Amino acid sequence: xxxxxxxxxxxxxxxxxxxxxxxxxxxxxxxxxxxxxxxxxxxxxxxxxxxxxxxxxxxxxxxxxxxxxxxxxxxxxxxxxxxxxxxxxxxxxxxxxxxxxxxxxxxxxxxx
Numbered sequence: 001x002x003x004x005x006x007x008x009x010x011x012x013x014x015x016x017x018x019x020x021x022x023x024x025x026x027x028x029x030x031x032x033x034x035x036x037x038x039x040x041x042x043x044x045x046x047x048x049x050x051x052x053x054x055x056x057x058x059x060x061x062x063x064x065x066x067x068x069x070x071x072x073x074x075x076x077x078x079x080x081x082x083x084x085x086x087x088x089x090x091x092x093x094x095x096x097x098x099x100x101x102x103x104x105x106x107x108x109x110x111x112x
Contacts, residue, residue: 031071031074034076035069037083
């Protein structure tokens with residue numbers, strides 16, 4: 001094991017998935033950020049995993065797996081649908097180089 005004095009520190013890229021060599025690292029990072037927001041909503045609302053599952057239309061064990069970071073089998077679209085089911089507005093902002101931004105609102109419905 002290298003000593004503390006000889007250890008090299010390498011600055012990360014800002015995407016831990018890219019740093020670890022994951023394929024589709026950008027997709028993984030976006031999913032992780034969205035799932036983090038979903039967890040924030042669940043915590044803020046005080047929902048149990050069973051309650052969150054009912055709101056999002058999925059099984060409780062699936063909520064557990066999702067919140068533990070096992071989201072590779074979920075599409076971005078599906079995670080955004082979970083967020084909207086939980087009462088969150090999802091806006092997608094497109095900003096082509098040199099042009100004005102255009103925001104698209106992803107459907108929102110009231111949480112149960």
